[in-house]
Amino acid sequence: MSSTEPNIRCQCPDGHLAAGNNHFDNKNYDEAVSAFFQHIAQHPGCAEAIFNLAALFEDINDPEKAATHFLEVAKQHPAHLPSWQRGLMALAKARQADAFADALVSFIKAGEEQGLFWKWPYYMLQHACDHHMARDDREAAFAFFNATIARSQQYARLHMCWFIFLFGGYFLRIGDVKNGVNCMKFASKELRFLVHACFGDEFGDRVASVPDEMLRRFDESVDFPDRETPDVAGSRCVVLSACDAVYFKRFGLLMALSVDLFSQEKRIVHFHVVDADEACDALVSRLRALMRKIHIGYSRQPDFQDLPREDRITYFTCSRFMVADRVMQRYRLPLLIADVDGVFVDDPVLFTDQLSEEAPLALLYSPERLDALYNAVGGGLVGLYPTQRTAALLDLVKRYMLYWYERRQMVWFFDQLTWVHAVEDAKRRGWNLPVTRLVMDRGRIALGAAKFFQVFEEKKESGFDQKLSQFLDEIGSRWASGTISPEEAKSRYKSFFGLEDM
Incomplete structure (x- = not known):
């Protein structure tokens, strides 16, 4: 089943879990819910069943229940990124700004403890508010910014500045340049690249000043x-x-x-x-x-x-x-x-x-x-x-x-x-x-x-440079000597980076 993540796989699978997964795959949602709950009754806290139950509620457009179950898995397994991501987006779709802000701060803390990429909370706020702006729901986007910035200022200044940067983007989008610029100026205390930002005629003036x-x-x-x-x-x-x-x-x-x-x-x-x-x-x-x-x-x-x-x-x-x-x-x-x-x-x-x-x-x-x-x-x-x-x-x-x-x-x-x-x-x-x-x-x-x-990520892996050098030395020498066909060389190139589907 596509929604199952290996690191939360059930250690005691039974017929109820298998039936739930099968019913879910076939979109027999009522039967799937019943089977998952029967499994959970016998195996309390089973992350796989809870995650799949959350995915089911996501499928049938019940974001509040989906969020509850995704975040239950995230609480059990704080390094499980999909549970955080899908739980937060479910809260966004449910327009639950305060609950989203609380969960996002929990995500920040979990990320620091579990070594998750530090910008994921920022991305999730962006996705949530982009979701509302795409539907021209400015009121919801404003509420999410307001709640999230209020929570984060008590915990994480860097994250708060990234959130305020996004808030500035919101104001600029709706034509409120004054508040947009004020947000950018505040965010620039941590986001150094904003020193290069221009507003009004600044870009044209700066370009024209270059001799x-x-x-x-x-x-x-x-x-x-x-x-x-x-x-x-x-x-x-x-x-x-x-x-x-x-x-x-x-x-x-x-x-x-x-x-x-x-x-x-x-x-x-x-x-x-x-x-x-x-x-x-x-x-x-x-x-x-x-x-x-x-x-x-x-x-x-x-x-x-x-x-x-x-x-x-x-x-x-x-x-x-x-x-x-x-x-x-x-x-x-x-x-x-x-x-x-x-x-x-x-x-x-x-x-x-x-x-x-x-x-x-x-x-x-x-x-x-x-x-x-x-x-x-x-x-x-x-x-x-x-x-x-x-x-x-x-x-x-x-x-x-x-x-x-x-x-x-x-x-x-x-x-x-x-x-x-x-x-x-x-x-x-x-x-x-x-x-x-x-x-x-x-x-x-x-x-x-x-x-x-x-x-992107591959070059950060331990031993990557050595593997790449060995790979290129082999392919390059065989290419130069004509001992490898173009088809094999291209296939090897793709497989080295896991790009067989491209």
């Missing part, structure tokens, strides 16, 4: 070792990834080989490496020798990095967008700006073929979200068709990033926040830049049949 001389100095700091532009005939698209030397050595082969394996014809992959060293130059030479179908482009930036350590990390994520205009001018082809720690499991041209003069921009784009100020645009994959409008958009992005570079502040999430402001500013300027929305699911970014996978 052309600064752009010239930045462009001069970027070195293209290959003076000659390669023959791009038939390539049809360029994949651009930018990072620091450490990430390039860690993931450059992974990215390049994925494009070489899955492309039907020749393509271009351009790596921009900030703080590149001789080992990076050597890796570029190795990649060029290894690839069968793709051309490896390369640029580096040995300076222009005078930032505090944490802000330098953000600069690495921003650099791909700051050189995108140069790369687009160099190749004059549709551009995919992609995280270097990712893999294409389809020909990247399947993305760019869906772009055109009329639809020149593809983004992970969700302006309706309450956290839209920093998360309306995802930076994992951006598609651009070369037009004057996309060039102008990249200029806005680049200038705003340089504005803050000059002030030696580039806080995490700054790249996404910049794109949010740039897209909104383009709308205000009346530019015709319709956005084709990419779809994200479990780290997988898709546009129709085209797919790209971001390596």
Whole structure:
């Protein structure tokens, strides 16, 4: 049964539990309820039966009963994330703001004790209030914010500031800019990225204040070792990834080989490496020798990095967008700006073929979200068709990033926040830049049949780098020697990341 979680499986299964599961699967709800309660009477506190009973009430649209049973399981098994998630959403659907707030604070405490990802409570408040806003139920959303912030201020300041940030998003959504800005200012005490937020005409004023001389100095700091532009005939698209030397050595082969394996014809992959060293130059030479179908482009930036350590990390994520205009001018082809720690499991041209003069921009784009100020645009994959409008958009992005570079502040999430402001500013300027929305699911970014996978959680696992290195050494050497077929190589690539269904 799909709703059963392995870590709450019944230790004493009997005929009643089996019958309940069977009736539930067949949507015989009355019989299922009776069977589950008979099992619970003989095995009090059975988490599997209680969870499945909660799922049943969820199915028949009885959210209050669903919440009661999901949260009963969460109380027994505080590390069981699905019980918290579904219990809280059931309370949201039941419009039980006070009960939701109490449960959310319990979730915060359980998360700290059990080692759950600390932002889950924030996500749950967002999902709950997005649920109400999607139904234009502002009153319910306001009540949930009010109750949750009131409870959290007595317990967790960081969480409270994230909740107030969402509350600011609520006010901005309904056009109450004054209260929205006040919420953002308060939240900025803990959420450092809000230093980059703009309201009113601030974005346009800041962009306009960046002198052309600064752009010239930045462009001069970027070195293209290959003076000659390669023959791009038939390539049809360029994949651009930018990072620091450490990430390039860690993931450059992974990215390049994925494009070489899955492309039907020749393509271009351009790596921009900030703080590149001789080992990076050597890796570029190795990649060029290894690839069968793709051309490896390369640029580096040995300076222009005078930032505090944490802000330098953000600069690495921003650099791909700051050189995108140069790369687009160099190749004059549709551009995919992609995280270097990712893999294409389809020909990247399947993305760019869906772009055109009329639809020149593809983004992970969700302006309706309450956290839209920093998360309306995802930076994992951006598609651009070369037009004057996309060039102008990249200029806005680049200038705003340089504005803050000059002030030696580039806080995490700054790249996404910049794109949010740039897209909104383009709308205000009346530019015709319709956005084709990419779809994200479990780290997988898709546009129709085209797919790209971001390596999120896997890279944090113990021993991952060693496993990845061994895998790439084997596949790469066999690919170079012709001792592995394209079909086997692609299959191995997918299975390494559990992507057999892509």
